[in-house]
Amino acid sequence: MNSNQSPCLDVQEKLSAYLDDELTQQEQQRIYLHLQNCPNCKALADDLLQMRGDLKSAVLTSVDTEHLPRVLADRPARRLAFVGWALVIAAVLLLGGIVSWQFIREVFSESGVGRWLGIGVIAFYGGLFLLFLSVLRQRLIARKTDKYKKVQL
Amino acid sequence: MTTNTHPYLQWYNGGLALARSILRCNQAAQDILQTAFTKTLTGSRLPTDEAAQRVWFFKVIRNACIDSLRFQQRFQAEESAELFATTIDEIDPIEQSERQQWVRQALLQLTSEQREILVLRDVNELSYADIAQVLQLNSGTVMSRLHRARLAMREQLLNLDRQSSLVQR
Numbered sequence: 113m114n115s116n117q118s119p120c121l122d123v124q125e126k127l128s129a130y131l132d133d134e135l136t137q138q139e140q141q142r143i144y145l146h147l148q149n150c151p152n153c154k155a156l157a158d159d160l161l162q163m164r165g166d167l168k169s170a171v172l173t174s175v176d177t178e179h180l181p182r183v184l185a186d187r188p189a190r191r192l193a194f195v196g197w198a199l200v201i202a203a204v205l206l207l208g209g210i211v212s213w214q215f216i217r218e219v220f221s222e223s224g225v226g227r228w229l230g231i232g233v234i235a236f237y238g239g240l241f242l243l244f245l246s247v248l249r250q251r252l253i254a255r256k257t258d259k260y261k262k263v264q265l
Numbered sequence: 266m267t268t269n270t271h272p273y274l275q276w277y278n279g280g281l282a283l284a285r286s287i288l289r290c291n292q293a294a295q296d297i298l299q300t301a302f303t304k305t306l307t308g309s310r311l312p313t314d315e316a317a318q319r320v321w322f323f324k325v326i327r328n329a330c331i332d333s334l335r336f337q338q339r340f341q342a343e344e345s346a347e348l349f350a351t352t353i354d355e356i357d358p359i360e361q362s363e364r365q366q367w368v369r370q371a372l373l374q375l376t377s378e379q380r381e382i383l384v385l386r387d388v389n390e391l392s393y394a395d396i397a398q399v400l401q402l403n404s405g406t407v408m409s410r411l412h413r414a415r416l417a418m419r420e421q422l423l424n425l426d427r428q429s430s431l432v433q434r
Binding site for chain 2: 125126127128129132134159160163164166167168169170171172
């Protein structure tokens with residue numbers, strides 16, 4: 113045993129690891145037994161233990177370190193944003209539907225050149241809409257197989 | 266879409282404590298955290314299990330801190346300047362007990378090496394094996410460095426204790 117000359121020195125070197133429960137079981141046991149019989153080492157161990165607790169509370173306890181998770185987790189803000197988006201989408205659908213319905217009705221009630229011009233305009237916007245749908249469909253398919261889908265903030 | 270699903274957010278405070286202890290500046294530390302979170306969102310080969318994610322996250326923060334220190338050209342001069350460093354503490358003094366203020370002050374007196382290992386172990390409760398990975402040391406070195414850091418910390422606290430009792434006399 114190399115600890116025969118100065119058991120305290122040997123124990124103190126491993127005291128931190130002992131307190132962190134990072135030693136092997138035998139060493140843990142050996143230091144535990146030494147601490148029972150040695151008031152000096154016991155005092156140092158108590159000191160270190162108290163300091164460890166103090167450090168955690170001193171470094172983590174502060175108002176400003178907690179703001180980000182709290183801001184992000186603010187539920188009323190999330191609900192308001194959800195309702196806002198729903199209203200905007202509903203309004204766009206409603207207004208777009210009414211305007212295009214009126215336009216289509218007027219085009220078909222007309223006759224001659226105006227009618228064909230109207231049909232051209234409808235075909236143009238209809239084509240754009242179909243192109244949008246095709247891209248949307250591709251995106252949705254790509255999203256289903258996206259491996260980063262779960263990463264959210 | 267709840268924030269609790271972002272797996273790295275649980276280490277926000279601990280990561281911020283680490284960045285602050287290395288940089289000793291609250292604003293710079295928050296910038297570092299921002300960068301680290303960007304990495305968690307855009308990184309292409311992130312670890313999948315939680316323990317590895319935590320090690321990875323602290324490693325990213327530490328490396329970003331070192332980069333930022335290098336960028337400021339302070340990394341070399343720091344060791345010598347440390348003794349004279351004024352401790353700018355942005356924590357509201359009213360909310361903290363005297364003991365906690367002492368601990369923070371003592372922590373700032375240590376070297377950056379000692380500060381980071383203390384914060385990793387005592388604040389973030391990483392195991393020695395995890396600390397070894399974050400700091401890229403072997404675990405025997407972690408054990409001895411941590412112990413020396415704690416002894417130095419204790420010494421600083423005793424110093425502060427002595428000073429305050431001298432003032433009171």
